[in-house]
Amino acid sequence: MSLLAQQTWTPMTAEERARFDRDGFLVVPGVLTEDEVAIARTAILRSKEKASREGGLGANGALHQLSAVTNNPELAFLLDHPKAFKYIWSMLGWNVHVYHSHVDVHPQIHEQQKDWWHWHQDGGRQNRELETDPRSRMSVKLAYWLSDVSETGRGNFTVLPGSHLTNWLPGPPSRGVPWPQPEGALQITANPGDLVVFDRRLWHARSDNYSPITRVGAFFGYTYRWVAGRDEVADLPNTPEWATFSPVQQQLLGGAGDGSGDHAWGHYPETTPLYGELKRQGLLDSSIPALIP
Numbered sequence: 001m002s003l004l005a006q007q008t009w010t011p012m013t014a015e016e017r018a019r020f021d022r023d024g025f026l027v028v029p030g031v032l033t034e035d036e037v038a039i040a041r042t043a044i045l046r047s048k049e050k051a052s053r054e055g056g057l058g059a060n061g062a063l064h065q066l067s068a069v070t071n072n073p074e075l076a077f078l079l080d081h082p083k084a085f086k087y088i089w090s091m092l093g094w095n096v097h098v099y100h101s102h103v104d105v106h107p108q109i110h111e112q113q114k115d116w117w118h119w120h121q122d123g124g125r126q127n128r129e130l131e132t133d134p135r136s137r138m139s140v141k142l143a144y145w146l147s148d149v150s151e152t153g154r155g156n157f158t159v160l161p162g163s164h165l166t167n168w169l170p171g172p173p174s175r176g177v178p179w180p181q182p183e184g185a186l187q188i189t190a191n192p193g194d195l196v197v198f199d200r201r202l203w204h205a206r207s208d209n210y211s212p213i214t215r216v217g218a219f220f221g222y223t224y225r226w227v228a229g230r231d232e233v234a235d236l237p238n239t240p241e242w243a244t245f246s247p248v249q250q251q252l253l254g255g256a257g258d259g260s261g262d263h264a265w266g267h268y269p270e271t272t273p274l275y276g277e278l279k280r281q282g283l284l285d286s287s288i289p290a291l292i293p
């Protein structure tokens, strides 16, 4: 029996779902092994070195690089890592792709920064163009921690728990105006290999890293395939790496299945790799609308 055939996925638990619905995020410890952390870190730090040589780093020598797998094919395993990906298909179902991803490296900052307002919800124009209150969830993001942020002040991911049902947060009149953190802001602490799963509507922000530990993370945002992607993936099928990606990974990277007519609107579930995988494993739970064909 092949490794793939032996693989068994499990859905997120009812308790996790209830906590996610209440808080807008989950922290899941120990998702990646030490080896997996090392593989991902090495790839991302190599990208940072390349960007550094090419003058592509931002303020304070930081890297914020979009299209994670296009730029770092070694990260493909993070797209559908069973311990992390279960949160995506459990909530969004099988007709999904990664619409936006990035890797981030933030070295120590030596000078105290102004209180710049980085708080936002994901989805850009979705926060103007969706008319409901609260707006629809639309997407869920995975944040893999590849450095030790087990204490605050290390560039921790910062959230406002429970804010995913709030359309508007009082902030500065414009981005360039320093502004205090919102009351209740929480810097999430995590070890290398831990995962944060968050609802795109959760108000969140990066914090500054004043520690000597370079902060490294990888972020993958998933949404329905009928929402256009932001990542640069159009040329990926022409690369030598493409054939090394599994059909599910290819789906998540914008590929349209096995050539038998897969459709991004999910018209033909039987041709969609993730549908096939969930069906094979008996995980199509009809109590969850997004998992119904």
Ligand SMILES: O=C(O)CCC(=O)C(=O)O
Residues within 6 Å of the ligand: 104, 122, 141, 155, 156, 157, 158, 204, 205, 206, 207, 219
């Ligand atoms: O880097 C961070 O901690 C924040 C990332 C972020 O804002 C995002 O993924 O939308």
